[in-house]
Amino acid sequence: MSPARVSATHNPLRDPADKRLQRIAGPCSLVLFGVTGDLARKKLLPAIYDLANRGLLPPGFSLVGFARRDWEDQDFGKVVYEAVKEHARTPFREAVWRTLAEGFRFVPGTFDDPAAFDLLAETVRELDEERGTGGNHAFYLSIPPGSFSTVCQQLQRSGLTEGSDESWRRVIIEKPFGHDLQSAQELNRIIEEVFPQDAIFRIDHYLGKETVQNLLALRFANQLFEPVWNSHYVDHVQITMAEDIGIGGRAGYYDGIGAARDVIQNHLLQLLALTAMEEPTSFEADALRAEKEKVLSCVRLPKDLGRATARGQYAAGWQGGEQVRGYLQEDGVGDGSTTETYAAVRLDVDTRRWAGVPFYLRTGKRLGRRVTEIAVVFKRAPHLPFTDTETEELGQNAVVIRVQPDEGITMRFGAKVPGNQMEVRDVTMDFGYGRAFTETSPEAYERLILDVLLGDPPLFPRHTEVDLSWQILDPIERYWAKQKTVDQYPAGTWGPDSADEMMARDGRTWRMP
Incomplete structure (x- = not known):
């Protein structure tokens, strides 16, 4: 063949x-x-x-x-x-x-x-x-x-x-596939009593997005990226899913669930697994799942959850030129609710490839703008033969996969400013799906429904992935459940101060998408 x-x-x-x-x-x-x-x-x-x-x-x-x-x-x-x-x-x-x-x-x-x-x-x-x-x-x-x-x-x-x-x-x-590990396992038991495992398709619509699938193509179809996709060159990874809307009419579902269960347990941990996984032996379902499961089983929680996690709840503020109400004023939200609408966490992946590289995951509602992205931020060059004034604005190289909206990839690197003297600044090189291809990308649900009808399962997580994700999140949820308050952040901003403080402890800052 x-x-x-x-x-x-x-x-x-x-x-x-x-x-x-x-x-x-x-x-x-x-x-x-x-x-x-x-x-x-x-x-x-x-x-x-x-x-x-x-x-x-x-x-x-x-x-x-x-x-x-x-x-x-x-x-x-x-x-x-x-x-x-x-x-x-x-x-x-x-x-x-x-x-x-x-x-x-x-x-x-x-x-x-x-x-x-x-x-x-x-x-x-x-x-x-x-x-x-x-x-x-x-x-x-x-x-x-x-x-x-x-x-x-x-x-x-x-x-x-x-x-x-x-x-x-x-x-x-x-989704949701349960609200913790125990409920997820019970849900799986119920389903598998009726349907065989290979007939069960758990939909995470993020896995049907073109840019998420393109992450595999970016890594494994190009010699350019894979040699530097490791702890020798990568400083840290930021995975962000930000929404500029509130909960709308979803209080009945959302209150008591929160941002971490709603987004981190499924979408963001799946993105982490695809970013950190080793090259699969093939793109068949079992091979892909095996590599994702290896990554999730190697995720290590920080010892001090108070210093390495943050959560918040949006308060009233201005967004899109309009004044919007806070979470506690939304219809159907209980008085004094401590459900978080913003969650951030640092995770480590204990593998040879990623030892020492922190992965920062964050999600929230009523943030600055709607964006989902994976940012792989590289270490600074070990030696710069320039004066401080020549590189004053020079930051770290980065590869940013934009999942939504404006799907594409951005690379950030330093370049000389035109002129008679040596001055280096950050510039970006951008690839956009809408500009590079004449055909619009299909919606995620188109791809996933077709895959179900064809019996093609690579993009659907099995119960082992679900269980591993809950094993990561459950200790964080138990820690947060003991807290009596939740930090507030004005609508239209980028989350609570505690999230910035979490990054500052590591000498880093959140990207501004």
């Missing part, structure tokens, strides 16, 4: 838009629980249309909605239509819509209603006969984790989890 053929077959970074490598789902249906939620309306339903519009779904693809609504199939179709018109990435095409809408079905009912699941089973059988779905069905649980057990038991009781030698049944789970 030629190298090109091997790459096309086995590389999960392949671009589905490339006609030579295009992957098209076979006969199947998707059953969506939680179809009335914001995630379904803003992300999942538009992603399904966009996949159809790109020709990546089979003509007989079917979508089944399940919810506590007194709807007919056509009512469900209207809901999907409105979501697609408002949020789809690709242009609306009537012919594509008509073909897709022929496969819409709706089943009314509650999660504890056996009759509703019996009707769902009958609907699925009819799709096999009428639409040629071939017994291949994925169940998307876009619902609170507390309902997983009930839904899984109902799916099993009604025979919906039973495939055959020629067909498959898969389940898709949205």
Whole structure:
């Protein structure tokens, strides 16, 4: 087999838009629980249309909605239509819509209603006969984790989890994967009692983003970076996910959960693992997971959590020219809540490659602007043959992977200022997806839903990764739970003073994205 053929077959970074490598789902249906939620309306339903519009779904693809609504199939179709018109990435095409809408079905009912699941089973059988779905069905649980057990038991009781030698049944789970290690393990036990491990797809939508996948290409497809991607040259790594919005109407979910459980345990620790992992033997799922698990198992917490972590809560302030209220004034937030809306932590990775290199993770709401990035900051040159005045503004070299928005990569290095004297300043060299490629990047959910339908699992964490992530975060959460107060920071700033003090103790500062 030629190298090109091997790459096309086995590389999960392949671009589905490339006609030579295009992957098209076979006969199947998707059953969506939680179809009335914001995630379904803003992300999942538009992603399904966009996949159809790109020709990546089979003509007989079917979508089944399940919810506590007194709807007919056509009512469900209207809901999907409105979501697609408002949020789809690709242009609306009537012919594509008509073909897709022929496969819409709706089943009314509650999660504890056996009759509703019996009707769902009958609907699925009819799709096999009428639409040629071939017994291949994925169940998307876009619902609170507390309902997983009930839904899984109902799916099993009604025979919906039973495939055959020629067909498959898969389940898709949205985060959060529990709220601590114990609950995550219990959740995994419930799911694995019903579905085999290779049929369980845990979605972390960050892993579907083009720039996150490009991190693997950046490291392992280029000789330029990997030789310096280690403690000999790297001073530290900063991984940031900042949001400029508040909690909105999510108080019922967010209060008591907080920024660390919501973002660090999943998104940021996954980014850390991809940044720090060794080169996998291949890009197959098991090989990728093995390297990520090695990294997470080597993460070491600081001895003094008070000095190496910070948390905060946004107070009233100005953002985007408007005055906004603080977290405690948000609808649905309990009086005196100490739930953090900002979290920062220093972690160390005890491997030969990364010994002595701190990884700083931070996330928060109502910060200066919306940005997610991975910044690999390099050590200063051991000797500079310049005077202080010639290099007064010279900082540290850095490679910054911009995950969102304005996806791309920035390199920062020193260069001579034009003129008759030697003066060196920091400059940046920038690569942007929007400028380098003519085709827009697919949304993360497009990629991930297609991977589920294809049974392609490299971008989905298994329960071992989830358990290791909770083992890292649980001690921090227990420490914070003993604190009686949480630091405040004005909306529109970059977090509490304690986060800056945490960095200052190490002689470093946060990047200004």
